[in-house]
Amino acid sequence: xxxxxxxxxxxxxxxxxxxxxxxxxxxxxxxxxxxxxxxxxxxxxxxxxxxxxxxxxxxxxxxxxxxxxxxxxxxxxxxxxxxxxxxxxxxxxxxxxxxxxxxxxxxxxxxxxxxxxxxxxxxxxxxxxxxxxxxxxxxxxxxxxxxxxxxxxxxxxxxxxxxxxxxxxxxxxxxxxxxxxxxxxxxxxxxxxxxxxxxxxxxxxxxxxxxxxxxxxxxxxxxxxxxxxxxxxxxxxxxxxxxxxxxxxxxxxxxxxxxxxxxxxxxxxxxxxxxxxxxxxxxxxxxxxxxxxxxxxxxxxxxxxxxxxxxxxxxxxxxxxxxxxxxxxxxxxxxxxxxxxxxxxxxxxxxxxxxxxxxxxxxxxxxxxxxxx
Numbered sequence: 393x394x395x396x397x398x399x400x401x402x403x404x405x406x407x408x409x410x411x412x413x414x415x416x417x418x419x420x421x422x423x424x425x426x427x428x429x430x431x432x433x434x435x436x437x438x439x440x441x442x443x444x445x446x447x448x449x450x451x452x453x454x455x456x457x458x459x460x461x462x463x464x465x466x467x468x469x470x471x472x473x474x475x476x477x478x479x480x481x482x483x484x485x486x487x488x489x490x491x492x493x494x495x496x497x498x499x500x501x502x503x504x505x506x507x508x509x510x511x512x513x514x515x516x517x518x519x520x521x522x523x524x525x526x527x528x529x530x531x532x533x534x535x536x537x538x539x540x541x542x543x544x545x546x547x548x549x550x551x552x553x554x555x556x557x558x559x560x561x562x563x564x565x566x567x568x569x570x571x572x573x574x575x576x577x578x579x580x581x582x583x584x585x586x587x588x589x590x591x592x593x594x595x596x597x598x599x600x601x602x603x604x605x606x607x608x609x610x611x612x613x614x615x616x617x618x619x620x621x622x623x624x625x626x627x628x629x630x631x632x633x634x635x636x637x638x639x640x641x642x643x644x645x646x647x648x649x650x651x652x653x654x655x656x657x658x659x660x661x662x663x664x665x666x667x668x669x670x671x672x673x674x675x676x677x678x679x680x681x682x683x684x685x686x687x688x689x690x691x692x693x694x695x696x697x698x699x700x701x702x703x704x705x706x707x708x709x710x711x712x713x714x715x716x717x718x719x720x721x722x723x724x725x726x727x728x729x730x731x732x733x734x735x736x737x738x739x740x741x742x743x744x745x746x747x748x749x750x751x752x753x754x755x756x757x758x759x760x761x762x763x764x765x
Contacts, residue, residue, distance in 0.1 A: 393442045393524075394442065395524065396521060397520075398489070398522060399488070399491045400422070400427075400517060400518070400520075401421070401423075401494060401495075401498040401517070401519075402419075402420065402423065402433070402516075403417050403515065403518075404418045404420075405512075405514055406418045407512075415506050415511050415512075436561060437534075440561055440564070440566075444532065444566045444586065445530075447584070448460070449461065449584055452604050452606060453607070454606060454676075456606050456609075457590070459586055459587060459588050460584065460586045461585050461595070462583070462584055462603070463583045463584075463595065463598070463601040464604065465479045465582075465600065465601055478598045478601050479580075484496075484497040485498060485520060485531055486530075488520060498518050501518065502516060504597055505597045508593050508596055508597035510593045512537045513538050515535070517532075517534040517535075519534070526576050530569070532567070532568055533567040534565070534566050535564065536559035536560065536561065536564050537559070537563070542558035563588050565587040565588075566586045567583055567585045567594075569583045570582070570583070571583060572584075583598075607674075607675060611690075614667070614668055615664070615668070616645050618664045619641050620638070620641060622660065623637045623641065661693070661694075662693075665694070669690055669691045675689065675691070676688070676689060676690065677690040677692065681706060681708050686710075688710075696710065696711045697709070698711070702736055702740060703739055703740045705739060707736075
């Protein structure tokens with residue numbers, strides 16, 4: 393996959409000495425195809441366009457932290473795609489044939505970018521390309537943040553020299569429009585954006601593009617919806633008990649950490665699970681049993697994963713044909729497994745144990761958890 397560059401706009405963005413002052417463009421360059429071929433940017437960006445185009449992306453990522461996402465133009469009901477300001481701006485740049493025609497829309501985009509909160513200094517590059525042989529037009533918006541404490545080897549005496557404003561393509565943020573489903577097949581309603589940073593400023597500067605829900609968010613909403621339906625079915629009349637159940641669901645929806653509710657029968661859970669896994673077969677199931685972490689697929693519940701309660705203790709049974717160990721050898725690898733009935737008898741013989749409160753754990757603000765964790 394080879395992209396031919398029609399024109400390129402280069403902007404150096406710097407933070408003034410007063411940190412409260414807004415970022416500003418210190419240097420601007422507009423390069424034609426021939427200018428680009430002779431410039432150092434050719435070697436710097438060589439192969440990056442193909443890598444961006446080939447980078448895999450899901451319509452609904454697994455988590456909010458997924459580096460590559462599909463953004464969709466926001467449209468009011470009954471309004472055409474052209475009514476979206478971001479689409480209109482990207483289309484103007486996409487249709488610009490020369491550096492002269494590209495200047496005005498590129499300047500508009502840069503000014504929009506500079507107004508974004510938490511924008512960082514670095515280099516912003518806007519490129520109009522054509523896919524070789526197919527002659528398809530694509531627009532790339534690239535951002536390289538300045539690297540900290542960068543040095544280059546100089547000579548035997550000084551050894552290294554400090555570089556004040558260094559960039560590299562490794563952690564480069566990118567936006568590609570239109571979204572290439574496959575070579576020769578484009579989707580004009582979506583843009584593909586890529587950024588490793590936890591800060592979302594690069595995806596936020598185009599205000600009329602929205603990003604679909606993650607699978608975690610979708611499944612969480614589906615579970616809460618099924619729980620509300622179950623309450624309506626179980627309590628058709630407005631009673632105090634129904635109100636308490638509804639309040640408990642609201643608390644569950646807002647809580648980052650929950651304990652097993654013990655409300656639904658196994659058959660009800662299986663029905664709800666089937667609804668979710670029919671739409672999203674790869675949904676994960678993660679939970680913690682005391683200090684032990686369990687991570688599997690939601691579809692494994694009821695077949696390869698079972699939850700029981702023996703003498704007041706929770707019992708998680710994982711079923712499989714092979715038990716494999718990795719790294720650090722332990723004596724457990726030599727065990728002859730007991731019969732399940734024998735283990736259950738041992739648990740019953742221990743008697744109930746008083747429950748100790750668990751110390752609070754710190755959790756990052758952006759950490760997503762499904763409602764069954």
